[in-house]
Amino acid sequence: xxxxTQTPKFQVLKTGQSMTxxxxxDMNHNSMYWYRQDPGMGLRLIYYSASEGTTDKGEVPNGxxxxxxxxxxxxxxxxxxxxxxxxxxFCASNPGQGLSNQPQHFGDGTxxxxx
Amino acid sequence: GEDVEQSLFLSVREGDSxxxxxxxxxxxxxxLYWYKQEPGAGLQLLTYIFSNMDMKQDQRLTVLLNxxxxxxxxxxxxxxxxxxxxxxxxESPLTSGTYKYIFGTGTRLKVLx
Numbered sequence: 587x588x589x590x591t592q593t594p595k596f597q598v599l600k601t602g603q604s605m606t607x608x609x610x611x612d613m614n615h616n617s618m619y620w621y622r623q624d625p626g627m628g629l630r631l632i633y634y635s636a637s638e639g640t641t642d643k644g645e646v647p648n649g650x651x652x653x654x655x656x657x658x659x660x661x662x663x664x665x666x667x668x669x670x671x672x673x674x675x676f677c678a679s680n681p682g683q684g685l686s687n688q689p690q691h692f693g694d695g696t697x698x699x700x701x
Numbered sequence: 702g703e704d705v706e707q708s709l710f711l712s713v714r715e716g717d718s719x720x721x722x723x724x725x726x727x728x729x730x731x732x733l734y735w736y737k738q739e740p741g742a743g744l745q746l747l748t749y750i751f752s753n754m755d756m757k758q759d760q761r762l763t764v765l766l767n768x769x770x771x772x773x774x775x776x777x778x779x780x781x782x783x784x785x786x787x788x789x790x791x792e793s794p795l796t797s798g799t800y801k802y803i804f805g806t807g808t809r810l811k812v813l814x
Contacts, residue, residue, distance in 0.1 A: 590743070619802075626709075626806055627806060628705070628789065628804040628805055628806045628807060629744075629789070629804040631802070676743055676744070678743075678744075687730075687731050687732050687793035687795075687800040687802070688732075689732075689734060689746045689749055690744075690746070690802065691746070692736075692743035692744040692745070693743050694741070694742050694743045695741075695742070695743050
């Protein structure tokens with residue numbers, strides 16, 4: 587049971603570099619989410635996707651873009667990385683449509699450091 | 702405003718009970734959740750409670766909900782070293798016809814052998 591799979595698990599970037607964080611779920615869930623986790627701040631929603639082909643901004647979208655490639659995959663892109671984007675990034679999914687109140691299932695995270 | 706508050710740290714001895722507390726702000730939340738995060742891992746759903754319930758018990762876990770005070774607690778009986786982790790409380794208020802999912806800052810539970 588893979589659930590939600592994120593790649594890579596760790597990444598170090600230089601300021602200004604770009605990269606894409608990958609996320610895939612095998613639970614046939616409609617909705618997918620990207621969060622960042624920073625010390626003392628809980629999880630903050632970056633973007634979410636209610637269904638294939640739709641994406642919407644969350645609480646902290648600036649500096650990020652997303653793509654819902656198909657029902658399984660939801661990627662997060664940093665076009666020009668900044669030190670303030672050093673964080674742990676989590677992808678999550680749930681069967682609901684959009685921002686539903688159903689329990690979310692999380693990947694193990696990508697630990698991203700930007701120098 | 703929307704905020705979910707938790708204390709940052711809790712330390713207990715192995716075999717004792719742990720009680721992790723949380724206060725939330727929005728009474729429209731239909732579900733309230735507890736997640737567990739072990740080092741290097743994502744958040745794992747532990748349990749959740751419907752807002753029309755006062756208590757839910759699941760093996761060693763007991764969730765208590767006080768809607769009047771908007772207070773949620775998670776009690777872990779017979780706490781083991783494997784329970785050492787960060788515990789997140791979350792609410793899902795209905796705002797403008799859609800749900801938000803708001804996490805607390807997490808409580809780091811340390812279990813002493």
